[in-house]
Structures are given as C-alpha cells and as structure tokens.
C-alpha cells in the first residue's frame with residue numbers, strides 16, 4: 001500500500017496530520033526524514049497491533065443486563081475517537097491545553113462525564129477513574145504481568161543504547177525477579193530502619209549548613225542536594241558532595257532535564273522519537289546517559305573499595321558497621337552487574353526529585369500555617385526531648401509529623417496523575433464491563449482534592465489523618481484509595497519506606513532547630529508538573545533559630 005503512494009502524497013499527508021495533531025517540531029522531523037516510508041510502514045504495523053490488543057475479548061464476567069458494555073463508558077465521542085488525532089484535538093491549537101495540563105483536562109472531563117471516563121489516547125482507549133472505590137477495585141485486581149503503559153521514551157533510550165531495562169520498565173517474570181531482589185534490600189521495615197543513621201548524618205550536615213545562612217534561597221534546589229546526598233548514602237555508602245558543593249557533576253540540571261523530557265514525551269500523540277533523534281529524545285538521552293555513567297563510575301569505585309577491604313580481611317567488619325545496599329546487590333546471584341547499574345539509575349530517577357518536592361511543599365505549608373507548625377514543634381519536643389539522635393521509637397511516635405506529610409501530599413499529589421494499571425482480567429468498574437488489556441489510570445491527583453472525599457480540600461489540615469480527631473474533615477480516612485501517593489500492591493513504590501524516613505528526618509531536624517517562614521509577600525506557591533509536581537519558581541525560606549536549638 002505504501003509503495004503505491006507517491007512521495008508527494010505521503011508528504012502532504014504528513015503535513016495534514018501534523019497540522020491537525022502535531023507540534024511544528026515533529027512535523028519538521030518527519031519532513032526532514034528521508035525514511036518516512038519506513039516510518040509510515042512502522043506506524044501502520046504498530047497501529048494494527050495496538051488495535052488488535054484493543055479488541056475486546058471478554059473473559060470471565062457473564063453477560064447480564066445490569067452490566068453496561070465498554071462502549072457505553074462516557075467520554076468524548078465522534079472525531080475525538082480518531083486514532084492519534086482524537087487526543088491531539090484536546091490540546092493546542094484546538095484548545096488552550098498543553099500536554100502538561102492533562103490533569104486539568106481530565107478534571108474537566110470528569111465534571112462533564114462523571115467518575116469514569118473513556119478517552120482515545122492513540123489507537124487505544126484509556127479509562128480514567130475518579131472515585132476511590134473504583135481505584136480500590138483496580139488496585140486490588142489480579143496481576144501477574146504487571147505491565148506498564150506509555151513509557152516509550154525510556155524504552156527507546158534503553159534499546160538504542162543497548163542497556164538492559166530496569167525495574168521501572170520491566171514486566172512479567174523478569175520484572176518480578178528484579179523487583180524481589182531489590183525490594184528485600186530496601187522495602188522491608190527492619191532493613192530500612194538501618195538506614196536511619198545514614199540519612200541522619202546527611203540531615204545533620206544540612207541543618208549545620210543552614211544554621212550559617214539562616215535562610216534557604218532556592219528551596220527545591222537545596223532540598224534536591226539533601227535528597228541526592230541521601231540517595232548517595234543508600235546506593236554507594238558515600239557522600240556525593242552536593243551539600244558542601246564539592247561535587248563536579250551537575251545532578252540538579254541533568255535530573256530536571258531527564259524528568260522534563262520524560263514528562264513532555266508522555267502525551268505526545270505520535271511518538272516520533274521512536275524513529276528519529278528528536279529534540280526531546282536528545283535531551284532525555286544526554287541527561288540520562290550522564291546520570292547512568294555517574295552511577296557506573298560510583299559502582300566501579302565502590303567495588304574496588306569492597307575488594308580491597310576483602311583482600312585486607314576487613315570486609316566483614318566494614319559491613320557490620322552500616323548497611324550496604326550495593327554490596328548486597330552485587331553479591332546477589334540473581335542480579336547481573338549490568339542490572340545493578342540500571343537498578344541504581346532507577347532509584348536515582350525515581351527517588352531524588354520526588355522526595356525533595358514533598359519536603360519543599362511541606363515546609364511551605366508549615367510556614368503558611370504557623371499554628372500547625374507550632375503543634376508539630378511541640379510533638380517533636382515531646383517525643384525527642386533533647387535527643388539529637390533519631391531512634392526507631394521516635395519515628396513510631398511522631399503521628400502529627402506523619403499526618404503533616406500525608407496532608408501535603410494530598411494537597412499537591414506528588415506524581416503526575418497517579419498510578420496506572422493494564423488489566424489482566426475483565427473487571428466491572430462503575431457498572432461497566434472493562435475488558436482485560438485495557439489501561440486504567442487511577443486519578444489520585446483529582447481525587448485527593450475532591451471535596452466529596454476530602455472536605456475543605458485547599459486547606460492544610462493534618463488533623464484529618466489523625467485517629468484521635470473527630471472533626472468533620474476526617475471522612476477522608478474512609479477513602480484510603482483516594483490518596484495513594486506511593487501507589488499500591490506489588491508494583492507500588494520501591495523506595496516508599498526510604499523516602500518516608502528521608503522526609504520525616506529532614507522535617508523533624510529542621511523544625512526542631514528553626515521556625516520556618518516565607519517572605520511576607522508570598523501567599524501562593526505556584527506548581528508545575530515535570531513527572532513529579534514541583535514548585536514553579538524559586539522559593540525563599542527564612543529560618544529563625546529556636547530558643548533551644550538541638551546542636
């Protein structure tokens with residue numbers, strides 16, 4: 001079919017579809033390409049395969065009158081169902097939305113169609129759910145493959161650079177093997193507790209540094225230094241030099257570049273980077289490769305150190321002193337050395353910006369709500385007293401601190417939209433029959449600020465999470481699946497427990513030592529979505545030393 005089309009006709013079609021659906025940049029890439037015949041062929045093959053995947057073969061659920069068919073799920077109809085073009089029509093220049101505004105677009109669709117919405121996103125339809133009960137059904141469904149949706153940019157990167165995929169991208173048996181060997185080293189509570197002293201040394205240095213300046217100039221950036229150092233301690237048992245400024249690698253810029261290009265690529269209607277070195281792809285590749293090389297370098301140097309200790313007969317003594325994630329990975333026969341590098345890359349990619357954002361937003365919330373900050377300070381004083389060292393028992397008793405973290409994550413849900421699942425069995429959701437292989441997005445981003453589930457959603461009310469509270473706002477506790485910042489189930493966040501400890505320790509050390517204040521003119525904290533929700537501008541924070549600081 002393609003061979004019969006004249007070159008000009010193909011070009012004209014590209015121009016037409018591009019004008020309708022694509023950005024100028026992709027149009028240019030397509031037109032500059034000498035190999036567009038290959039592109040068109042590949043697109044056609046992929047669309048056919050995707051269309052087959054999307055054909056609905058119902059499996060287990062019997063036909064009954066009270067279960068409505070998949071085709072009845074509300075959502076945009078007509079031209080909005082044309083593959084690729086349909087989703088492109090939802091964005092600029094046809095509307096005011098850019099791909100980054102997807103959460104707002106989805107909230108509008110919810111207001112128009114209800115708590116379950118079907119949207120054509122390429123060749124297939126994606127189901128978006130906006131009710132905690134539906135989220136619960138999807139999270140608790142049965143999965144064996146644990147397949148992921150829409151991660152085409154990193155997939156392309158790994159393939160082109162001949163790097164094996166890590167835990168974030170793998171699925172099925174391969175994923176399960178890698179996940180098991182990683183999670184037993186960082187997700188088990190007893191093991192994660194061993195990392196508390198390591199994180200604490202980083203937090204103490206951070207506080208000492210801030211005591212000198214009495215202010216933070218760029219909250220997000222400085223917290224990224226703290227979280228980079230903490231991940232350095234987890235992955236390499238080594239300080240990377242981000243707090244004292246001795247590092248020669250610009251982690252912050254590279255990480256932001258990697259997350260921004262990943263985010264931008266996520267909703268592109270046509271994934272042209274799969275065929276060409278587009279600008280987005282180049283930015284993703286360059287930043288990710290730099291981080292990957294850094295990980296490889298650090299792993300090599302740690303390996304040499306471990307071997308030297310072994311030769312000198314001092315390895316056991318060294319390993320007894322502190323937990324060593326890298327050593328336990330390297331000595332795990334289920335994981336190859338190449339896989340170790342990619343696991344570390346995953347932890348860096350998923351674990352630095354995410355935690356920095358939660359800490360940054362919580363500090364802003366506390367500064368804007370001095371009564372809550374005072375309550376938190378009182379709790380920290382009562383639980384820790386004059387103790388400088390954080391113990392497991394302290395962390396177990398800081399319930400107001402935990403409520404504050406949860407409330408901040410509710411107000412600004414940390415991850416773009418939320419978790420997604422590809423169903424492996426037919427499911428009834430909201431009275432509709434959803435066939436297996438359908439991708440379902442659990443829209444925690446919208447649910448967590450929906451006043452039907454969380455009254456007074458714009459306010460910072462940590463009390464809503466406390467068992468002892470009997471205020472009307474506590475009804476959110478009845479909807480636990482509306483607020484799952486770390487996801488749920490076997491594919492939930494691998495770093496959840498490490499992240500929580502990192503956040504708790506940083507906040508408790510800061511609030512133990514300083515009262516945090518925003519400049520008087522700051523009333524609003526603008527945010528932007530770059531894979532994770534992030535402050536959209538530099539935020540200054542003043543630190544007023546407590547009368548009895550813990551030094």
Ligand code: HEM
Pocket residue numbers: 167168169179346347348350351352354355358414415418419420484485486487488489490491492493494495496498499
């Ligand atoms: C506030 C901080 C964090 C948040 C909100 C967060 C959130 C999430 C979410 C929502 C998922 C997907 C879960 C699902 O689909 O059910 C996820 C996956 C993941 N997270 Fe986190 N995360 C955070 C910190 C971290 C840290 C510190 C690390 C590493 C040390 C990490 C490593 C990972 C990895 C490797 C995955 C992929 C797991 C898999 O696919 O099996 N995360 N995270």
